[in-house]
Amino acid sequence: MSSHQVHPSSTITETVCACNHMTAFGAGFVTAPNTIDLTTVFDKFADIGNNAGVLATVLTTLALYFVGVIFLRRVDKSGMKKLIVHSLPDNRSTDRYYYKITVYTSYGRGSGTKSNVAFSLFGDKGSTGVRVFKQGPETFQAGGVDIFLMAVEESLGDLHRLQIWHDNQGGDDRAWKLDKVIVRDLQSGDTNSFLCNDWLSLDRGDGRINRILPASTEQDL
Incomplete structure (x- = not known):
């Protein structure tokens, strides 16, 4: 028997270790991240025209961004003019x-x-x-x-x-x-x-x- 191993009474939510060493041990787990296939991500962009809701959201976001840029630029220029x-x-x-x-x-x-x-x-x-x-x-x-x-x-x-x-x-x-x-x-x-x-x-x-x-x-x- 190795110095420590998983006890048969362990469950999917709780791990029980069996050890023959008189010392303290800790256990933990790491969830593996989901892998992202970038090729499929970009393939979905080519299909965006078939999804009216997504397309409208993207176009609206871009429009609001450019309107905001223009507005802030005008405010900035106005503030500079007032300093003259x-x-x-x-x-x-x-x-x-x-x-x-x-x-x-x-x-x-x-x-x-x-x-x-x-x-x-x-x-x-x-x-x-x-x-x-x-x-x-x-x-x-x-x-x-x-x-x-x-x-x-x-x-x-x-x-x-x-x-x-x-x-x-x-x-x-x-x-x-x-x-x-x-x-x-x-x-x-x-x-x-x-x-x-x-x-x-x-x-x-x-x-x-x-x-x-x-x-x-x-x-x-």
């Missing part, structure tokens, strides 16, 4: 006081504009005079956020109003629905919001393309 800061074209190299101006165009069809947009910013220490935003193919689009850097000679002090308008020369995209403008003094860190949520259009809203927006209070926000 445009210097105003009329900034002077001798001016050393800076403001960041963030312009929010409203959502909705036709809210964006290709007209040329200008503004004047007023504070208790002075005003900017007429300034012009840098217009490009991707600025002032519906639902867009555009950031500009404005240089002035010195601080404007406490800001109290913003006048903003356009030249109505944008063709079919001449109208503009402005949501709001946020101005941040990059030296002091002070921020002012100028709420609009209205059209600058001759044929929409009240028919005006020139708005005077007071600085918002905490109650307005």
Whole structure:
């Protein structure tokens, strides 16, 4: 008799060992993995057209994948665009006081504009005079956020109003629905919001393309 062997009383679910050694033993088992015949797997792909349910599932999954890729790519490009800061074209190299101006165009069809947009910013220490935003193919689009850097000679002090308008020369995209403008003094860190949520259009809203927006209070926000 060998040192240990399977006892006749063992069952399919329990193994009983008979040993003549006075030591402890353990037993276990390993389930053999099922073998996969790759040739039959690929053969089944050739037959997929005969199974409408499987074919529909595969095509739907692929379609959702590509739609997701396109959507995420657009979101990524939109996020990158929002990080771009445009210097105003009329900034002077001798001016050393800076403001960041963030312009929010409203959502909705036709809210964006290709007209040329200008503004004047007023504070208790002075005003900017007429300034012009840098217009490009991707600025002032519906639902867009555009950031500009404005240089002035010195601080404007406490800001109290913003006048903003356009030249109505944008063709079919001449109208503009402005949501709001946020101005941040990059030296002091002070921020002012100028709420609009209205059209600058001759044929929409009240028919005006020139708005005077007071600085918002905490109650307005």
